[in-house]
Amino acid sequence: MPNRLATESSPYLRQHAENPVDWYPWGTEAFERARAEQRPILLSVGYAACHWCHVMAHESFEDADTAALMNALFVNVKVDREERPDVDAIYMQAVQALTGQGGWPMTVVLTPDGTPYWGGTYFPKDDRHGMPSFTRVIQAVANAYRDQPDAIARTTDAMRALYANSSRPAGPSGTVDAALLERAFAQLATRYDRPLGGFTGAPKFPQTMALDFCLRWHARSGDALALEIAHRSFVAMGRGGLFDQIGGGFARYSTDAEWLVPHFEKMLYDNALLVRLGVHLWQVTRDEEVRRITEATIRWLAREMTLANGGFASSLDADSEGVEGKFYVWTAHELDAVLADDAAIARAYWRVQPGGNFEGHSILHVPVAPALVAARLGLPEAQLRSTIERASGALLTVREQRVRPGLDDKVLAGWNALMARALADAARVWHDPAVRALAVRNATLLRDRLVNADGRVTRVLSGTHGPSIGPGFLEDHAAVALAFLSIHELTLDPAWLHHARRVADAMRLHFFDEGTVAWYDTPSDGEVLITRVRELNDNATPAGPSLALEVMLRFGELDGNTAARSEPLTAMTALAEPMSKWPNAFGYLLGVAQLAIDGAVAVALIGDPDSAGIQALAAAVAEQYLPTLVLASTGGETASAALLEGRAAIGGTATAHVCRNFRCAMPVTDAATLLQQLCTPLAVT
Known part of the structure; x- marks a missing residue:
């Protein structure tokens, strides 16, 4: 039977709707139950594309025995970090303070008032590689809440102090210059x-x-x-x-x-x-x-x-299909079958070899500059490029028939x-x-x-x-x-x-x-x-x-x-x-x-935005990399910013005004002069 997440808007939360875990979405209902029953809250935070979130879900949240333990010990809350970055940020700060690291899936245990007292990330279903099992961890954390109230209080006091300190604006630490x-x-x-x-x-x-x-x-x-x-x-x-x-x-x-x-x-x-x-x-x-x-x-x-x-x-x-990267990887045999006469060039370009570079398959990559690949193959670079474009299209067509990753x-x-x-x-x-x-x-x-x-x-x-x-x-x-x-x-x-x-x-x-x-x-x-x-x-x-x-x-x-x-x-x-x-x-x-x-390189364009003159001036601005560019146009309407006020089109011709530090150069009507102004310090008037 679906749990409370079945009606949530988040695709990530709905992925957990069939879990045997009695999940709650973030909200008052979960906290009211925790307070009424004096139970800690187990908060699990992740997102839809997270590989290890899926792994932990399959291993633990879909397991009936693990879910029964979670339901007996906690009020369980699931959060999509992308919908609630505020909740994610608050409890990630706690996890990083408690463990020295963070990541997703994030698992945090809270007192009924929302104060964290324990946290971590991924835990396996069984003890392995020096990592304790998820069930062993949550039993210990629940026991601590029941049996060690003084220790829990010390931790929650430290967490509240952490939040109080981090929310205070700091004084100056130097000059921004x-x-x-x-x-x-x-x-x-x-x-x-x-x-x-x-x-x-x-x-x-x-x-x-x-x-x-x-x-x-x-x-x-x-x-x-x-x-x-x-x-x-x-x-x-x-x-x-x-x-x-x-x-x-x-x-x-x-x-x-x-x-x-x-x-x-x-x-x-x-x-x-x-x-x-x-x-x-x-x-x-x-x-x-x-x-x-x-x-x-x-x-x-x-x-x-x-x-x-x-x-x-x-x-x-x-x-x-439950496998990371399956949609994207290839074998040498697959390239040969799909690409026929183009296969040898494609395999050289993407360095696809028998045995692959990733779990028996190949992740396509370009380890050598295309010009060098072309030289080694004795091909003009343009021919190599056209071959690779043709091969890419053929492989994309075949790949579209595979089971797609979740969106x-x-x-x-x-x-x-x-x-x-x-x-x-x-x-x-x-x-x-x-x-x-x-x-x-x-x-x-x-x-x-x-x-x-x-x-x-x-x-x-x-x-x-x-x-x-x-x-x-x-x-x-x-x-x-x-x-x-x-x-x-x-x-x-x-x-x-x-x-x-x-x-x-x-x-x-x-x-x-x-x-x-x-x-x-x-x-x-x-x-x-x-x-x-x-x-x-x-x-x-x-x-x-x-x-x-x-x-x-x-x-x-x-x-x-x-x-x-x-x-x-x-x-x-x-x-x-x-x-x-x-x-x-x-x-x-x-x-x-x-x-x-x-300060900005501020450009005001005056004139009909569809006119050839304005389009030529706009194209000239787009020619240059201007990281502090601010561009505005009246579009033939009343000025909506001071940069545009009092600006006129010279002789009815599309005109550009270039300003720095609130001072402007002589207005110009041709793209070449505008380019020169943008590339050189202004002679201000």
């Missing part, structure tokens, strides 16, 4: 894996936000190593097994240092951040391999992740907004109408289904036809506002500027505390939890406060508000020392700091 950016890059460079790309260690994550900062630092300083780190790392990931060589899109991370063996789940947010990085790398390098990787990822998004309503699904599972089709506002912003950049830079349509359609869905009349953002749209549920968090509001600004830059339609401002105003009203001058991840009128979450460092996605500071800075530039630049700089001083010491954890904020330090 160009010297900080230089120190942060120097620290990043010490961890650069020069032979393999990325940063040293395994497992190896893309760390896209740190790579983005390297690219920004190169644009600011001309540092060749900074460009090498960003470019070499992106290409290495794109040639590795981390990247789906057949269908496009990046997996979550590589289990090794060589980018070969991925954890096969594909997450929307990773690919959003990597698409945007790829577009910007191409602007700097004009490397066609970077463009192919990026465009292949966009095609994957359109083919496999785009729902009928224009929303983007959250993730693709790592497993199919988590919930639409998350913040993650969709990150992707819409990346697509808007791609469409603007590459003048691609199909990508433009994909971006605008997604942003329109966000506007119509997930943004209320007062600018409040809802977190989740459940599937293609489901309801909008759950109040949005800081990251949702900030990412949506930034996406709408990017759609305005793409379409030059001033309506998107209005939509962005509406969301930004709601964000400040509900997430900024004037007293502590701090941004919080949860709204002031949201559910009261054991602490109010305030995540300052990047995780898999940019930290909400970092995104919010960028929104404020961009609107400050649009509105000619110098105070809007000083406030974020002051807010960042508390993190000045951590940013320089641990830049991998603050990559996005370092980019925001650069915008605050240098």
Whole structure:
């Protein structure tokens, strides 16, 4: 018989609806029962694409004996971390404090008031490899709650103190200036894996936000190593097994240092951040391999992740038919059978050999630069490329007949907004109408289904036809506002500027505390939890406060508000020392700091957005990598930002005004002169 999770909106929670565990969703019902019966709460947190979440579910939560023990000892609560990042963040902080590490599945035991007193991650069904069995662990934890109240009280007191300390805004730890950016890059460079790309260690994550900062630092300083780190790392990931060589899109991370063996789940947010990085790398390098990787990822998004309503699904599972990676791997025999005359070239390109490189199969990867492969085969590189494109298409057709990994089709506002912003950049830079349509359609869905009349953002749209549920968090509001600004830059339609401002105003009203001058991840009128979450460092996605500071800075530039630049700089001083010491954890904020330090390259385009003149000027702006670009257009309507006020079209001709530090150069009407202004310091008037 299905449990209480059967009616939940989350695909992850519904995966557990047939468990014999008496699961509750997060909510008052579970806590009321725990208080009434004085039982501890066993909180299990995971997400739909999590491989080890599936393993623990199969081993323990689907086992009748284990479930009976859980039901006898605890009130059991299941949470989708993607729907409730606040709950996940609160209890992950506890697990990391208690054990020194974290991850998913996350298992935490709470007192009936929600205070954690024990936590961990994955536990096997039986004792193995030095790990205690899940049943042995939960029996011990339940016994401690019953028999050792003083010890439990000491732990819960320590947890409450931890939360109290972490919620207090810190004082300044340094100055946010160009010297900080230089120190942060120097620290990043010490961890650069020069032979393999990325940063040293395994497992190896893309760390896209740190790579983005390297690219920004190169644009600011001309540092060749900074460009090498960003470019070499992106290409290495794109040639590795981390990247789906057949269908496009990046997996979550590589289990090794060589980018070969991925954890096969594909997450929307990773690919959003990597698409945007790829577009910007191409602007700097004009490397066609970077463009192919990026465009292949966009095609994957359109083919496999785009729902009928224009929303983007959250993730693709790592497993199919209960086996991790089965959907993606090949044997040499399969390539020979599918590719016929192209097989020998394809096997050499992807280094597919008998026996494979992963559990008897091969993860396709490109271990040698394509030009070198072509030289070894005695082929022109163009012929190699056309052969590989033909082979990829044939293999993709065959692969589509396999049992597909599970799709988590919930639409998350913040993650969709990150992707819409990346697509808007791609469409603007590459003048691609199909990508433009994909971006605008997604942003329109966000506007119509997930943004209320007062600018409040809802977190989740459940599937293609489901309801909008759950109040949005800081990251949702900030990412949506930034996406709408990017759609305005793409379409030059001033309506998107209005939509962005509406969301930004709601964000400040509900997430900024004037007293502590701090941004919080949860709204002031949201559910009261054991602490109010305030995540300052990047995780898999940019930290909400970092995104919010960028929104404020961009609107400050649009509105000619110098105070809007000083406030974020002051807010960042508390993190000045951590940013320089641990830049991998603050990559996005370092980019925001650069915008605050240098100010924007602000461009106002005046004229009909559909006219050839405006399109030529917009194309000139898109030619350059301008990491602090702020672009606005009246679209023929009344100015909606100070940057646009008083700007005129010279002689009725489409005109561009370029400004830095709230001072503007002479207006121009031709693309060549505009390019020159963008590339050189302004002669201000």
